[in-house]
Amino acid sequence: xxxxxxxxxxxxxxxxxxxxxxxxxxxxxxxxxxxxxxxxxxxxxxxxxxxxxxxxxxxxxxxxxxxxxxxxxxxxxxxxxxxxxxxxxxxxxxxxxxxxxxxxxxxxxxxxxxxxxxxxxxxxxxxxxxxxxxxxxxxxxxxxxxxxxxxxxxxxxxxxxxxxxxxxxxxxxxxxxxxxxxxxxxxxxxxxxxxxxxxxxxxxxxxxxxxxxxxxxxxxxxxxxxxxxxxxxxxxxxxxxxxxxxxxxxxxxxxxxxxxxxxx
Amino acid sequence: xxxxxxxxxxxxxxxxxxxxxxxxxxxxxxxxxxxxxxxxxxxxxxxxxxxxxxxxxxxxxxxxxxxxxxxxxxxxxxxxxxxxxxxxxxxxxxxxxxxxxxxxxxxxxxxxxxxxxxxxxxxxxxxxxxxxxxxxxxxxxxxxxxxxxxxxxxxxxxxxxxxxxxxxxxxxxxxxxxxxxxxxxxxxxxxxxxxxxxxxxxxxxxxxxxxxxxxxxxxxxxxxxxxxxxxxxxxxxxxxxxxxxxxxxxxxxxxxxxxxxxxxxxxxxxxxxxxxxxxxxxxxxxxxxxxxxxxxxxxxxxxxxxxxxxxxxxxxxxxxx
Ligand SMILES: Cc1cc2nc3c(=O)[nH]c(=O)nc-3n(C[C@H](O)[C@H](O)[C@H](O)COP(=O)(O)OP(=O)(O)OC[C@H]3O[C@@H](n4cnc5c(N)ncnc54)[C@H](O)[C@@H]3O)c2cc1C
Ligand SMILES: Nc1ncnc2c1ncn2[C@@H]1O[C@H](COP(=O)(O)O)[C@@H](O)[C@H]1O
Numbered sequence: 001x002x003x004x005x006x007x008x009x010x011x012x013x014x015x016x017x018x019x020x021x022x023x024x025x026x027x028x029x030x031x032x033x034x035x036x037x038x039x040x041x042x043x044x045x046x047x048x049x050x051x052x053x054x055x056x057x058x059x060x061x062x063x064x065x066x067x068x069x070x071x072x073x074x075x076x077x078x079x080x081x082x083x084x085x086x087x088x089x090x091x092x093x094x095x096x097x098x099x100x101x102x103x104x105x106x107x108x109x110x111x112x113x114x115x116x117x118x119x120x121x122x123x124x125x126x127x128x129x130x131x132x133x134x135x136x137x138x139x140x141x142x143x144x145x146x147x148x149x150x151x152x153x154x155x156x157x158x159x160x161x162x163x164x165x166x167x168x169x170x171x172x173x174x175x176x177x178x179x180x181x182x183x184x185x186x187x188x189x190x191x192x193x194x195x196x197x198x199x200x201x202x203x204x205x206x207x208x209x210x211x212x213x214x215x216x217x218x219x220x221x222x223x224x225x226x227x228x229x230x231x232x233x234x235x236x237x238x239x240x241x242x243x244x245x246x247x248x249x250x251x252x253x254x255x256x257x258x259x260x261x262x263x264x
Numbered sequence: 265x266x267x268x269x270x271x272x273x274x275x276x277x278x279x280x281x282x283x284x285x286x287x288x289x290x291x292x293x294x295x296x297x298x299x300x301x302x303x304x305x306x307x308x309x310x311x312x313x314x315x316x317x318x319x320x321x322x323x324x325x326x327x328x329x330x331x332x333x334x335x336x337x338x339x340x341x342x343x344x345x346x347x348x349x350x351x352x353x354x355x356x357x358x359x360x361x362x363x364x365x366x367x368x369x370x371x372x373x374x375x376x377x378x379x380x381x382x383x384x385x386x387x388x389x390x391x392x393x394x395x396x397x398x399x400x401x402x403x404x405x406x407x408x409x410x411x412x413x414x415x416x417x418x419x420x421x422x423x424x425x426x427x428x429x430x431x432x433x434x435x436x437x438x439x440x441x442x443x444x445x446x447x448x449x450x451x452x453x454x455x456x457x458x459x460x461x462x463x464x465x466x467x468x469x470x471x472x473x474x475x476x477x478x479x480x481x482x483x484x485x486x487x488x489x490x491x492x493x494x495x496x497x498x499x500x501x502x503x504x505x506x507x508x509x510x511x512x513x514x515x516x517x518x519x520x521x522x523x524x525x526x527x528x529x530x531x532x533x534x535x536x537x538x539x540x541x542x543x544x545x546x547x548x549x550x551x552x553x554x555x556x557x558x559x560x561x562x563x564x565x566x567x568x569x570x571x572x573x574x575x576x577x578x579x580x581x582x583x584x585x
Binding site: 011013014017018019020027097098101120123124125126127128129130131132134135136139140141142143144157159160161162163164165166167168169170171172173176179182183186224225226227228229230231232233235236238239240241242246247249250251253254256257260261262263264 | 334336337338341359360361363364365366367368369370371372376377378379380393395396397398399400402403404405406407408409410448449450451452453454455456457458469470476494495496502503505506507508512513515518519520521522526527529534548549550551555557561562563564565566567568569570574575578579582583
């Protein structure tokens, strides 16, 4: 099975305090720690497991981003992906979800993939690129997949996570696009040695002209959904903060917990 | 102004809570708008919800088809492509169904799409100005969305105050005949219901809830000791379950359990809307987090900025005496 996995380089929210720049144009990017989007890591692991279980085919990881995105492609190749492709061009910058899906579609149509995986969502919580891509390619889609079983070379059985921890089982025809939910597997650990092994593998970079993408379909100027600014919303009071030394805080908290029925 | 629609999800003849919130959202796009609800499904349950929705929507479009007995987004998308006018503004829920349906729908009807809308400021020329959040709620943005050839907007649950006025006096219109060919490449099989765990956290009065801030599986013991001293149960956020450190039945949130405790201790939990969506009944929330910017502090009653790994043992010791 030929599998393509879309991956994005994002600021790691577990490692960073995200601050909005005072002029509202962006978040503070100095000193940000970046990593591969958490959901995409599960998608790559799933692809590798499918390839290994089926016993044939390959896993290609692909990212739209600047040259620094090469680092996450390499990381996913160290996990076990066979190929990496970077889609990079100044013209791609500021694309909205539809623009991104347009770029990915152009590359996908140059190959022949049986299965395309994305993460369920990325850093801006949009959860849109996979569904858009499927619609553009006119193939079936299932989101939030947390179970996957290959039935034969024509179809899969997939579980979708729905509300309340319940699972919706579906049969889906190949080729298709699936967005992968966290928890579907346990992504393997990537050590320094693994990274070193793929350090010199060449990762092709494709620009708009290589992909034959019309200039009016992508980029900031053609985005019909645009971020105008970042701002700090007025959120009212928020929590009463307990301050002081630990002993004071502990005593105050115990008092409050007793009053609210939090201690038995 | 383009016609505004709201897609209403429902189960067992009961509309989702979002049904009345979407009325309020539509009114933020255009005050006093005549909004059309769209419901898909099959049989008596569908009729019942449609009739109820007529009180809140000026028109209710019903699409009844056996293929829609279970809400398969692939099927529903096809039907909506056939019945929506070209410049429709369609509101839907930003939940596991909306995520499945809407991005692809926007492509198929050549409109724009905005996911997870948390507020609507109104029209600005041919653009609609809305508010979204990024980075798990740590940054807030204004978005301009061109609606001139239609738009699909998925709205976060619980952010708009439900419009309970029920004064629309609408009528139900049967659109079943316009749905068209509904064959798709994805077929619904069954629902697998979540397993019941050893402890039912939905019945707990006091929860000691841990998130990614617990850092390591071995540290869970520290939280268990605190819970024991307090007479509480331990629950958790999703990453703890994803890491297989705790059972799925202990997960609080939209894709886990809905809990209604009196007291909720959020330890090393950032406060994503999916996590908060599982906490009901307005408990007394204590948030302990080392990041003063964590969104959890906006919803908590009491906040403490500290390392939970240092703080928990101190608290346990003092309570245990
Ligand atoms: C469809 C869908 C459904 C979802 N359903 C759920 C759900 O049901 N439940 C759920 O919880 N999530 C759910 N999520 C995931 C959700 O979006 C968040 O990713 C998740 O809630 C984050 O969990 P967290 O707060 O534990 O981790 P993080 O967001 O990583 O936050 C960890 C926090 O711990 C703090 N911290 C770190 N170390 C320490 C320390 N030593 N001391 C004190 N503080 C520390 C950090 O400052 C940070 O604020 C869902 C996501 C999707 C897409
Ligand atoms: N720039 C990108 N390059 C490659 N894949 C992306 C990119 N942006 C989003 N994706 C994919 O789409 C998924 C959902 O992202 P989003 O729709 O932005 O929330 C991600 O998990 C990725 O798999």
